Amino acid sequence: MLQHMRRMTLHRWLGIVIKEFIQLKRDRLTFGMILGIPIIQLMIFGFAINSDPKHLPTVVLLNESSAFTRDYVSAMRNSDYFDLLGTANTESEADNLLERGDVQFVVTFPLDFERKLIRGERPEILVQADATDPVAAAGALSVLNHIGNEVFTQDMPGFRPPASGSLIDLRVHKLYNPEGITAYNIVPGLIGVILTMTMVLMTGLAMTRERERGTFENLLATPATPMEVMTGKLVPYILIGLIQVTVILILARFVFHVPMLGSLWLLYGVVLVFILANLALGITFSSIARNQLQAMQMTFFFFLPSILLSGFMFPFRGMPQWAQVIGNALPLTHFLQLVRGILLKGNGLGLMFHHIWPLLLFIVVVLGVGLKTFRRTLD
Amino acid sequence: MNLAIDVRGINKHFGDKHVVKDLSLQVREGEIYGFLGPNGSGKTTSIRMICGLLTPDSGEGTCLGYDVLNDNVEIKKYVGYMTQKFSLWDDLTIAENLDFVARMFGMQQRKKAVDQALDELGLSARRNQLAGTLSGGWKQRLSLASCLLHNPKLLLLDEPTAGVDPKARRDFWEEIHRLSSAGITILVTTHYMDEAERCHRLAYIAYGNLLANGTADEIVAAQKLETWVVSGAGVHSQVTALRVLPSVEQVTTFGTALHVSGRDGGTMGAAISQFCAAHSLKAELGNSSLEDAFIHLMRNTRDQFEE
Ligand SMILES: Nc1ncnc2c1ncn2[C@@H]1O[C@H](COP(=O)(O)OP(=O)(O)OP(=O)(O)O)[C@@H](O)[C@H]1O
Ligand SMILES: [Mg+2]
Numbered sequence: 192m193l194q195h196m197r198r199m200t201l202h203r204w205l206g207i208v209i210k211e212f213i214q215l216k217r218d219r220l221t222f223g224m225i226l227g228i229p230i231i232q233l234m235i236f237g238f239a240i241n242s243d244p245k246h247l248p249t250v251v252l253l254n255e256s257s258a259f260t261r262d263y264v265s266a267m268r269n270s271d272y273f274d275l276l277g278t279a280n281t282e283s284e285a286d287n288l289l290e291r292g293d294v295q296f297v298v299t300f301p302l303d304f305e306r307k308l309i310r311g312e313r314p315e316i317l318v319q320a321d322a323t324d325p326v327a328a329a330g331a332l333s334v335l336n337h338i339g340n341e342v343f344t345q346d347m348p349g350f351r352p353p354a355s356g357s358l359i360d361l362r363v364h365k366l367y368n369p370e371g372i373t374a375y376n377i378v379p380g381l382i383g384v385i386l387t388m389t390m391v392l393m394t395g396l397a398m399t400r401e402r403e404r405g406t407f408e409n410l411l412a413t414p415a416t417p418m419e420v421m422t423g424k425l426v427p428y429i430l431i432g433l434i435q436v437t438v439i440l441i442l443a444r445f446v447f448h449v450p451m452l453g454s455l456w457l458l459y460g461v462v463l464v465f466i467l468a469n470l471a472l473g474i475t476f477s478s479i480a481r482n483q484l485q486a487m488q489m490t491f492f493f494f495l496p497s498i499l500l501s502g503f504m505f506p507f508r509g510m511p512q513w514a515q516v517i518g519n520a521l522p523l524t525h526f527l528q529l530v531r532g533i534l535l536k537g538n539g540l541g542l543m544f545h546h547i548w549p550l551l552l553f554i555v556v557v558l559g560v561g562l563k564t565f566r567r568t569l570d
Numbered sequence: 571m572n573l574a575i576d577v578r579g580i581n582k583h584f585g586d587k588h589v590v591k592d593l594s595l596q597v598r599e600g601e602i603y604g605f606l607g608p609n610g611s612g613k614t615t616s617i618r619m620i621c622g623l624l625t626p627d628s629g630e631g632t633c634l635g636y637d638v639l640n641d642n643v644e645i646k647k648y649v650g651y652m653t654q655k656f657s658l659w660d661d662l663t664i665a666e667n668l669d670f671v672a673r674m675f676g677m678q679q680r681k682k683a684v685d686q687a688l689d690e691l692g693l694s695a696r697r698n699q700l701a702g703t704l705s706g707g708w709k710q711r712l713s714l715a716s717c718l719l720h721n722p723k724l725l726l727l728d729e730p731t732a733g734v735d736p737k738a739r740r741d742f743w744e745e746i747h748r749l750s751s752a753g754i755t756i757l758v759t760t761h762y763m764d765e766a767e768r769c770h771r772l773a774y775i776a777y778g779n780l781l782a783n784g785t786a787d788e789i790v791a792a793q794k795l796e797t798w799v800v801s802g803a804g805v806h807s808q809v810t811a812l813r814v815l816p817s818v819e820q821v822t823t824f825g826t827a828l829h830v831s832g833r834d835g836g837t838m839g840a841a842i843s844q845f846c847a848a849h850s851l852k853a854e855l856g857n858s859s860l861e862d863a864f865i866h867l868m869r870n871t872r873d874q875f876e877e
Contacts, residue, residue: 206673210662217661409657411623412717413674414646567642569623 203415207423211397215427221393225431229385229439233378233446246274247295247331247508252285253278257305259343263316266338267298272331274508285319291542292528295321295508296331308343308359315360323376323535336361375450378443379530380503382462383523385439386432387469387497388490393431394473395486397424403482408569417565421478421558425470432466433459452537461529461547468522468553475561497523525549572599574724574755575620577631577638582615582624589615591778593629597757597771602750604769605759608868612778613759614654617726620757621649634723647675650717654728654759656709658716660702664693667701668716675720687715707734714742718749725749727758731765743768763861774864776871782863790863795819796835797858798842801827802851815841820865831862 215221251264267273276294279285285297299317301307307314318335339359398420401407410420436459443449451458472493480486498504500514501523510518518524525546532538532546540547575597582590590612597603607613618624620633622642631637636644658667668687672680688694691711701712710730717725727746731739743765750756750770758769766772766786773783782789800812805828812821812830817838822829832838839855846853 200676202673202676206670209673210659210666210670213666214659214661404660405653405655405657406659407657408623408653409671410674412621412646412649412651412653413671414643414676415674416643568625569618570625 200419204419204423207415207419208426211424211427215431224389224393225435226438228389229381229435230442232385233381233439233442245271245330245509247272247506248276248293249273249296249298250276250279250285250288250294252280252282252297252299254300254302255304259305259308260300262342262345263300263338266342267335270334270338272334289319289321290536290538291545292321292532298335313360315362317362317364319364323531332363375447375535376531378439378447378449379534380527382436382439382530383465383501383526384498384503385435386462386466386526387523388494389435390428390432390466390469391473391476391493392487392490394425394428394470395476395480395490396483397474398477399480399483399486411567411569417478417562417567421474421561421565425467425474428470428473429463429466432469433462436462449534451534453533453539457540458530458533461526461533461543464547464550464554465522465526465529468550468557471554471558471561472522475557475564478561478565497521500524502527519549520553522550522553573597573632574599575603575631575633575757577620577633578629580616580619580626580629580631582612582619583627589778590619590626593775593778593780595620595773595780595783597755599755600750600753601770602746602756602758602768604766604772605757605775606761606766606772606864607759607775611776613775614728616775617651617728617757617759621645621651621726623651647720648723649726650720650722650724651726652713652717652728652730654732656713658701658709658713661700663698663700664688664704664712665697667712668719671716672719677720683719687719691715707738710734710742711738714745723754725754725756725758727756729759729761731760731762739765763859763864766860774867776868779871781867781871786860790858790860793858793863793866794833795831795858795862795866796833796838797829797831797856797862798839798853799824799827799856800830800842800846800851800853802846802849804849805851808845808849808851812842812845815845817841820862820869822862822865824859829856829859829862831858831866 249267251267253260253264264275268275273296279288279297282299285299288294289297297319299319301315301317304314316335316339318332320332339361343359398407401410440451440458444451473490476486476489476493480489496517500510500518501507501521502510502518503523507515507518507524507527528546529543532543573596575595578594580590580593581588593612593616595616605613605616615624619626620631620638622633622638622645626639630639633645634648636642638645659670662670665684665688668684669680672683677683685694688697693708693712701709704712710733714727714730731742734742739762746756746758747768758765760766769786771783771785772789774781774789782792784792800808805826806823809821809823809828812818812828815830815838817832817834818830818841819832820830822831830838830842842853845851
């Protein structure tokens, strides 16, 4: 990449940027798409999408270790709804895991659990659920209640549940989105989906369009370098992406009343990184594809897993392992965590770096492939 | 004399199609070099290899002293390439196209150069018109202006006058000769014989093979053709009959007369005289034209390569 940098000159790069802006300005259809897509999609996805996810990552915090708590935990494990990652030692350790989005649930057993249970005093079990993705939490929570009665009546034959119906008092704390409003989850996610779709597609067409119209031959006959052409063509789309995000955020705030807890600056910073990741991919598709149709097909081939495996359609932690592995390679997966973290949890940069570096790595790798495959000739 | 283009033994395949075969081409500095050949013979492909837009499969050579295989970044700075198909941006205006090209070549006084080019083109008044809305002839002129913008040392013009009216074509060739006397080397492809005759030297390529090169006279002489001009009432109805006469290789219509050519002058001459006397036609020995020579070359290679 260095050897590409060295030959890069500002006037040529600027020339390409200006040309792209002028061409974009004259392309009414694309302009319509830029505003139309976010608005239409936001309206369509206003609906909730339902599912019953299993194997949600969970840690338990045991203030007491007894036969009862052990049985309860193993029953949780058998229920398929929970994936027990281990036990947390302190409350702050557990909170930290929740905040980072590493776990969906923290289940806390109090001191004196066994004693209270035997006396029929209905001990509390505290369940803290990350409800930024409300669909994910619902099914699992109802299972916890059910487990309680089953396990403890088995352990103590002859022991009947009290009239109130339950041996334990399950206290659920839904964090970050206590009312479980799906729009809170969907709308920030849509920022990512819309950016993925428009950014990859529009840049995907950028180079193949030149090739199909025959203008690529003229461009190649000038001393412009691949780095200048590729990055110069990206600049206008960065601006478009930022406009789209602003439109969505305004709608999210005033139509869907999505809370915005974190810093907007940070949000735009993260958005910028994500836009770059998608543009890098689009321009790389564009230099690999032979024609516009191929570029389009590659875009959709990428778009499908992005929608399905990123945690936008289905809760990420409920997906099978192989799907999570694929999902982790997709920029949208990390971006969803970042946007939800900033908007709904008010997270700062420190908590989110583990979702930012994968995006940066993606940009470097993909752009590298793009520059390698950029054809400097018509061969 | 220095060579602006000097390539030797260049080959190019597309898939299993051998499109350019062992091409060697020497173009001297400052000359107008005509590049001729039937459709699909590999002219455009050869030009693209010379200016670094296609990589030759084998062969070697230099363009303006730079290696065609490795130095194409340098070559591009000093070459003006006018593509066969209009390849400027339809959705940019005339002025924007020129400005873009000027930026790509890193020109110092861009505005001035663009204004001057527009002036010379006579397009100053229409500078804000989209290039895509120009007529064919104007597109050609704009293309030429855009590849002259950065003062190239070598011009590669791929059928620059296809579809251009006769007046514009004459103006165009005057411009070419002016550029040539200013020291610019020009390689130009064309299908027009009158244009071929205006070139200093020519090369003729068919099926990827370079078949002849040199001045127009040299090429005609090398074919060793004898040509009879046959005229008279009803001469055009005798084409088929003339073709089958002994030693006649080709019969071509030239206005009101026919050119009957072949290499065995003696046998052919006798047969033609006899035929013309019998059909009360006039026959006289004429000069073989460049066109006679090219048609002859083309027929021979077709027989050679198409079977
Ligand atoms: N990119 C390509 N891929 C495959 N085949 C090609 C390609 N470019 C040219 N060809 C083939 O190579 C041959 C030579 O083409 P070329 O364009 O060089 O001919 P030309 O002499 O310029 O013809 P014309 O006078 O019609 O412009 C043709 O048969 C053409 O089909
Ligand atoms: Mg051609």
